[in-house]
Amino acid sequence: MGITVGFDLDMTLIDPRPGMVAAMNALGKKSGLPFDGEAFAANLGPPLDQALRDFGAPEDRIPELIWQFRELYPETVVPSTVALPGAAEALEAVRAAGGRTLVVTGKYGPNAQMHLDALGMKVDDLVGELWSTQKAAALLEHGARAYVGDHLGDVRGARAANAVSVGVATGPCTREELAAEGADVVFDSLVEFPEWFARTFVETAV
Template identity: 50%
Template structure:
């Protein structure tokens, strides 16, 4: 069995560590122009969290989605979405807080892994590992594999992923789901945003010790 450091924290990416709305909007507009199929990019970015195929299903026939997704991920997204997506306040400081106690920060996201890595590289967010293409309960296996005891996300799907892994669910109300709904879904801790994470984390580590 693999050995893990004493403390590993998992993070979602979109609307947890980064504000991907501007980049994804630009990418969907480019996809619409390339395919000639109308995509309401403003609506699409209100539904971030679930896998790309879920959003494409609103606009394209099912049989076309695999090819469209491939084009989007490998040709359109890297060009249009990376540079326009800023880090959310507190993102770098949260990772630094974990590294400051010798812990590891692992990004587990529904996004295509290489594009997630591109975002982190562009923004100089120093994750120790990145796992992509996982959603909701599917995130649980990666969290278990990496020994994560905490998972931080903005969506009910992230709460479900944490629960599946037996990890503490820390929710940030920076995405499409409000604080009350995150609490109702079973989040153990709800923060307004990641600027509150380092102080919370300091207390969590102190209590654990």
């Protein structure tokens, strides 16, 4: 049986930033709160409730705000989201080797699934609403040998699960930051993933 590889979603497999800007700005306008869509989209990764707290949202309004954001999401974010370079090829490289693909994301699971469906990305398992070291629980449960992500939190999750940490500098963190956090390998994009995966996991198993 091939290995299981986990992937983050936002800014690892997909780029939802234009829609995220629009959705957060719309939420700010609707709620009368000072939300900054550009700032939100520039640091995707942490869960929505944390982002809302960082913007100064009152604690008692956060459940309502989350519900309103999720209501906006399907029509505001999903249609404008695109796959990042190499994403489809990275998933296919794992499948072609007889492995399993797992998405572990801080995003609300049904929204994450909408993105995968809209872009025709097939994965074996999806786990949502986990962030940073919380991701280790899903990685361990599914036996993931590697985890691929763009954020320092993804590196921490991989390391907490004793998985190979693969960083991609397509999000808010630089190559140097990902390496300093402990990523075992860092790519400019997922275009580099298939060759590395074959060399690291497939050829060594022959």
